Amino acid sequence: xxxxxxxxxxxxxxxxxxxxxxxxxxxxxxxxxxxxxxxxxxxxxxxxxxxxxxxxxxxxxxxxxxxxxxxxxxxxxxxxxxxxxxxxxxxxxxxxxxxxxxxxxxxxxxxxxxxxxxxxxxxxxxxxxxxxxxxxxxxxxxxxxxxxxxxxxxxxxxxxxxxxxxxxxxxxxxxxxxxxxxxxxxxxxxxxxxxxxxxxxxxxxxxxxxxxxxxxxxxxxxxxxxxxxxxxxxxxxxxxxxxxxxxxxxxxxxxxxxxxxxxxxxxxxxxxxxxxxxxxxxxxxxxxxxxxxxxxxxxxxxxxxxxxxxxxxxxxxxxxxxxxxxxxxxxxxxxxxxxxxxx
Numbered sequence: 504x505x506x507x508x509x510x511x512x513x514x515x516x517x518x519x520x521x522x523x524x525x526x527x528x529x530x531x532x533x534x535x536x537x538x539x540x541x542x543x544x545x546x547x548x549x550x551x552x553x554x555x556x557x558x559x560x561x562x563x564x565x566x567x568x569x570x571x572x573x574x575x576x577x578x579x580x581x582x583x584x585x586x587x588x589x590x591x592x593x594x595x596x597x598x599x600x601x602x603x604x605x606x607x608x609x610x611x612x613x614x615x616x617x618x619x620x621x622x623x624x625x626x627x628x629x630x631x632x633x634x635x636x637x638x639x640x641x642x643x644x645x646x647x648x649x650x651x652x653x654x655x656x657x658x659x660x661x662x663x664x665x666x667x668x669x670x671x672x673x674x675x676x677x678x679x680x681x682x683x684x685x686x687x688x689x690x691x692x693x694x695x696x697x698x699x700x701x702x703x704x705x706x707x708x709x710x711x712x713x714x715x716x717x718x719x720x721x722x723x724x725x726x727x728x729x730x731x732x733x734x735x736x737x738x739x740x741x742x743x744x745x746x747x748x749x750x751x752x753x754x755x756x757x758x759x760x761x762x763x764x765x766x767x768x769x770x771x772x773x774x775x776x777x778x779x780x781x782x783x784x785x786x787x788x789x790x791x792x793x794x795x796x797x798x799x800x801x802x803x804x805x806x807x808x809x810x811x812x813x814x815x816x817x818x819x820x821x822x823x824x825x826x827x828x829x830x831x832x833x834x835x836x837x838x839x840x841x842x843x844x845x846x
Contacts, residue, residue, distance in 0.1 A: 505705065505706055505707060505708050506518060506708065507626075507649040507675035507677070507708065508649070509521065509604060509606075509625050509626045509649060510604050510625045512550060512604065514649075514677065514730065514731060515677070515708035515730050516708075518730070519764070519767060520725055520729065520730055520731065520732055520763050520767060521550050521551070521710070521730065521731045521732070522548070522549045522550050522551070522731075522732050522734075522759070522760055522763060523549065523550065523551045523552075523553050523606060523731065523732065523733040523734070524540070524544035524547070524549040524551065524552045524553065524734065524736045524756055525553050525712075525733050525734060525735045525736060526540045526541075526544075526552055526554050526736060527553075527554070527555055527746045527750075528555055528557075528580075528581075528584050528585065528744060528745070528746065529735070529736065529737040529738070529742060529744055529746055529747070529750055530554075530584075530586075531584050531742065531743075531744060532583065532584035532586065534590055534593065536738060537554065537586065537590070538594065538597050539738060540552060540736065540738060540753075541597060541598050541601065541603055541605075542601055543736075543738070543753040543756075544603060544736065544753070544756065545601050545602060545603040546753070546757070547753050547754075547756040547757040547759075547760055548757060548760035548761070548764075549603065549756060549760060550603070550604055551603060551604035551605070552598065552603055552604070552605065552606065553608060553628060553733070554586060554591065554594060554605075554606070554607045554608075555585070555586075555607065555608045555610065556585075556586070556588070556591060556607050556608065556609045556610065556614040556615075557581045557585035557610050557614065558610070558611055558613055558614050558617075559578050559581045559582055559585070561610075561611035561612075562610040562611040562614070563577065564578075565578045566578075577745070580745065584744075588617050588618070588621060591607060591618065591621070591623055592621055592623060595623045604625065605623065605625075606624075606625075606626060606628055607623065607628070608628045608629065608630050609627065610630065610632075610633065612639040612642055612643065615627060615639075615643050615646070619646045619648070624646075624648055625648065625649075626649045626650070626651060627643055627646065627648050627649070627651070628650075628651045629643075629651065629652040629653065630653055631653040631654060631655030631656050631657065631681055631683045631712075632656070632683075634652055634654055634655075634656075634657055634661070634662070634665055635657065635661055635664075635665065637664065637665060637668050640652070640665065640668065640669060641669070641672060644669060644672040644673065644674045649674070649675040649676070650669060650674050650675070650676055650677070651676075651677035651678075651679060651708075651710070651731065652665060652676065652677065652678055652679065653681040653683075653712045653733075654680065654681050655681035655682055655683030655712070655714075656683045659699075659703070662678065662700075662704070663703070663704075666704050666707060670707075676706065676707040676708070677708040677709070677710055677730075677731055678700060678704055678707045678709055678710070679709075679710045679711060679712040679731065679733060680694070680696055680697050680700060680709065680710070680711045680712070680724065680729065681711070681712040681714070682714060683714070684714060685714060685745070685746070685748055685749050686714055686715055686748055686749045687714050687715060689715070689720070692715070692720055694711075694720060694724055695727065697709055697711060697724060697727045697728055697729055698727060698728065701728055708730050708731060709728065709729060709730060709731075710724075710729050710730055710731025710732060710733065711724035711729040711731070711732055711733070712733040713732065713734050713735075714735065714749040715749065716749060716750070716751065717751075718751070718755060718758060718759045718762065721734055721759055721763070722759070722762050722763065722766060725763050725766045725767070726766055726770070732759075732763065734751060734756065734759060735749050735750040735751065736750055736751060736752070736756050737750035737751070737752060738752070738753070739752065740752060784814060785813060785814055785815055786812055786813040786814065786815075787812065787813075787814065788812070788813070788814025788818070788819075789810040789811060789814060790810065790811065790812070790813065790814055790816030790817055790818060790819060790839050791809075791810055791816060791817040791818075791819060791821065791822045791825060791839070791840045792809060792810065792811045792816070792838060792839055792840065793807060793808055793834050793835065793836055793837060793838050794806070794807060794808060794809050794836065794837070795807060795836045796833070796834065796836045797834040798830065798833055799830050799831065799832050799833050800829055801829065801830050802829055803826055803827065803828050803829070803830065803845060804826065805826060808822060808826075810822065815839065816839035816840055816841060817839075817840050817841065817842065825840065825845060828845040828846065829845065829846050830844060830845060830846075831843065831844055831845055831846040832844060
């Protein structure tokens with residue numbers, strides 16, 4: 504099955520779901536907040552915390568139209584709040600110290616190049632807006648790092664084009680089911696597309712990048728086979744910013760991690776009687792009992808027997824085999840029958 508390494512962590516196949524706390528720019532450029540987000544993600548049980556590296560002049564024109572979730576042009580917001588490369592280096596060192604995987608999304612080839620040259624990345628995470636930028640993505644494959652690509656705003660044919668281009672160049676690849684609405688309409692999420700992606704793109708690890716303000720769709724995505732979950736996080740929902748409406752706080756992240764691990768533990772496909780069920784089975788199942796006194800030599804009829812707990816006598820499913828046989832001895836009313844009671 505498909506898998507790759509992020510640092511020392513296996514991602515995909517039978518590995519635990521890789522849970523990414525997406526800090527995005529919810530730190531608003533404050534390094535204290537950015538470090539606190541890493542620590543809180545670690546304490547919540549996430550595998551990784553992810554930031555973003557923006558070089559506004561490299562990724563957009565100044566007059567790029569802005570979405571409804573923004574209160575000012577994105578170019579201006581990023582000039583005010585984006586972290587510098589040296590700040591990313593500080594965050595990487597801090598993440599290493601506290602034992603959580605540092606990740607970062609570069610929003611241009613130049614940003615990726617800077618992060619790689621600074622030896623900050625173990626995996627390249629690509630946002631949905633760059634998914635169809637095949638020239639840049641192809642060039643990034645030369646870094647030799649796994650790539651996780653979100654697929655919001657894209658048709659399946661566009662996903663296929665990117666998948667084929669990157670697999671052709673030997674990339675270890677993850678593809679994230681994603682809807683780039685902030686927040687999304689639930690009817691637009693189409694979680695069962697995860698199954699389609701698993702079939703259509705077998706050489707990629709399939710995950711889910713979630714922009715809802717709740718936990719439910721992420722938990723459902725895991726049940727449907729997603730092996731990577733990315734969820735936006737924020738220290739306080741009172742913090743302004745373009746991702747505020749799609750982010751959860753860290754106590755909710757802890758609930759999400761716990762829920763994912765419970766779903767994983769519960770997702771086996773084997774059917775058997777488990778050891779802890781066997782004791783209960785002895786009393787919870789039903790056996791054949793007499794409904795009245797039966798004298799020795801009487802023929803057993805349906806009116807004489809029925810089923811009650813416990814399950815330590817003749818199993819209830821065997822009751823038809825008793826009918827028409829003769830009692831080998833007197834049987835008191837309301838007693839478990841045994842095969843020795845009949846001839």
